[in-house]
Amino acid sequence: MATVAEHLATNIHLTDAPDRATFHQRRDSRVATLALLKLMLSALQIKLRGGRAPNAEDNGRRYLKIPMDQFEER
Numbered sequence: 001m002a003t004v005a006e007h008l009a010t011n012i013h014l015t016d017a018p019d020r021a022t023f024h025q026r027r028d029s030r031v032a033t034l035a036l037l038k039l040m041l042s043a044l045q046i047k048l049r050g051g052r053a054p055n056a057e058d059n060g061r062r063y064l065k066i067p068m069d070q071f072e073e074r
Contacts (some may be wrong), residue, residue: 041066 008014013026037043045064046053053062 002010008017013030014024018026042064045066054060054064
């Protein structure tokens, strides 16, 4: 947990009270260096369904379907 004041003082994206364009540039530059989160595709599938798991298939199990080659490795 941190207060707003603590974030303003320590968050690298917020130092120097940047304007909106500078904030976005700083954030986007940093995000471009991060790897895709391991469970991102699974989380997106659940989130897009409003937090609901997929319907069960004929065998009674629910499956998430994840493409194996959707994203390039960095």
